[in-house]
Amino acid sequence: MPALRSWFNIPRGSHFSLANIPFGIISTATSESPRVAVAIGDHALDLEAFAAHNGFSALSTIQPYQAVFSEPSLNAFAALGRPIHSVVRKYIQSVFAEDTPYPDVLKNNSALQKDALFALKDVQNHLPFKIGDYTDFFVGMNHAYNCGVMFRGAANALNPNYKHLPVGYHGRASSIVPSGTPIRRPHGQFLPNPAAEEKVPVYTQIKKLDYELELGAFVCKPNKMGEPVPIGEAEDHLFGLVMLNDWSARDVQSWEYIPLGPFNAKNFGSSISPWVVLIDALEPFKAKGIPNDKEVLPYLKEKDDKTVYDIQLKVDLKTKSGSTGTVANSNGKHLLWSFPQCLAHHTSTGCNLQPGDLLGSGTISGTSAGEYGCLLEQTEGGKNSIKVGDEERTFLQDGDEVTFTGVCGTDEEALVGFGQVTGRIEPALNLGY
Template identity: 45%
Template sequence: MTAGYANDWEVTNDAKLRSWVESANASDSDFPIQNLPFGVFSDSVNASPRVGVAIGDVIVDLGVLAREGLLVQDADLFARSSLNALIETGRTQWRALRVRLSSLLDARNTELRANADVCQRALVGQADACMHRPVDIPGYTDFYSSREHATNVGAMFRDPKNALLPNWLEIPIGYNGRASSVVVSGTPVTRPNGQIKLPDAERPIFGACRKLDLELEMGFIVGASSALGEAIACERAEDHIFGMVLLNDWSARDIQQWEYVPLGPFNSKAFATTISPWIVTLDALEPFRCQQPEQSPQPLPYLRHAGPHAFDVALEVDLRAAGEQQAQTISRTNFRLMYWTMAQQLAHHTSGGCNVRVGDLMGSGTISGETSDACGSLLESTWNGQRPLHLACGQERTFIEDGDELILRGWCQGDGYRVGFGACAGQVLPAKETA
């Protein structure tokens, strides 16, 4: 155990740590030595997708380090197109690897820095890399856990005095989404076609979505499987979480409004879900753990956990309007506002015996604050198109138009450093022509 720390891995979160990778020491870098998120990348020198860790403006190729004997893991573990095999080695191994990488990249350690040949092969500029979806995703579930968001939607489409349905304060509401259409940041998103029921029409039409929206979310990646019929206890649920990503669950609001009764959204949310390429571990987020909102009524016993289980992650949404060079921030909020925690979501998800698998993705649900500039969707910020958003470039938006790019960003602010997630971005392409 390292002197002065309760556990060896806690040394990796020391705010005083500095790296010999100078770009990592910038106060506005998303990837300081305290972060070390995992991802999958390729580059022009080596087109094979492989596992790396971000620090500053470079990626550390873990396979190179393993082949040089600098890591205890076999190099084959990192020569993969997904992180699943690494995640399956278990929490003890993730932590040991992160501790070792932190030591190798520490400014006080010359073990790696002094070997110019290995550094040249192991360090790849992020600007020269292509990022891939970091995990194979067996299943995807999206929750509905922001009280502010649920209240806005309930007030918009139902009775404002009874915006929340009776079950909302009792269980983490969710639905099973479509894992096959989860894409990595930078992947273009094609506007979906679908059935739309216009207000005065007797029957629906089939055509391009007219109310395309974003959903500002975070997602967590399951890091330990459970058996069919086995419930994960709320107090131990975080042991089953590898890390977190930013997530945009693109939504076709007009298609959704017509199809969601009685079984919930289907095609309106199955066409694309964008995630950021770097998975930030729960260990890196630990210094930013904070108290979740008070829950009333008190949850049933299987949904109770002691202590703080929220995380202080600042979130922003930028919109770069079609034809414009500059993006504009249209929303700012924080993940700590979520009413239901990740642990409660996972505990409820498995409470009936549903098994989870390594790589499963769980979306938080849209994250909104109490003000109009803290909304996690255009549905809320424009109140279903009734209050257009006026952009600095002179354009206005009620919903997303073809050519628009949406960029989500998130970070935890430390003392002189930040633990960030990078960008979660996608540009909208026109719908495919229908017969």
């Protein structure tokens, strides 16, 4: 399919081509109230302003609902359902198309261009959703295997349930922050000498601060408590995807996680990319995931064998003193279970999901060292170090900035990208105790 051409200047290589149209929440110097926008090339189209100036006059479907674009989150827009997301995206594509059937809406309307188009560098991104509940899965099988080998040896690396259900746990919603928010090195309780027979923990600055390369999926369609979502309907409950950095304190994690799972090791901050790429936009990049050699129960069985996405993922690190390096390349394909499977399983005992809930994939690793999605794997728990320019790292140091980049496709005029999610480590507080 040839790239859609636009009358608008969309730079070659932009993640936000006409094939994408991701949604987010912005504010600007001239208007500080957060509102809905889409990203297009180097710009954001403010949909509140666009709607207010009759931008949607040719799209009768959306007219009763235009107030959703003035909301400070995407929750209300997402709750309108996937058919509405689809028509809005297609309409915006047609407004920007070179041969737009609606030239008077924006192409020939310089007043509205001035009021509604902002350079991305001039907009402030906010959290795209008010997140009710956050659930993190563990379906990056290569990561699960590598961690399992470290903790339990190769023979028992994957637990018996791993290939029968998408293993997941509830995460912390309050500490999910948009890209760019600094992450403070936490204090935490951990064992300074885990190998010692006597377990004497300390409470001090953590040493093993790590990132985790994940994808996140936002829920749009709710299900009632007590009513599981059938697997065939699960995809329509998803709004779109972001990149997710689930910052982790490995020293805290290994001490606290038995028997109820990770808690303080992961609830001090998780960062997400600000532009949510719609499920429709990702459709052309569907791919096969990691094959499952177990028979999957019917409530998790998908008709299609392409259920995950071919998203090229990259982790870059920049140190305080300016050394930079790409420390990992991975891909959204490296998942054993798809997001629709995760959602069907999540609701399988009747748990109610709501618009704005976030599902994380768990760390996404490839099969070789340069493809591992966290430092725990890359350094084998800190045993080896990796190169960042002419510096070395086992875990993150103060001042380190971690940036994930994700993009689908190779046609420089039709990329469907996520932009970036970035966060810099600030030194720990002086707690005085």
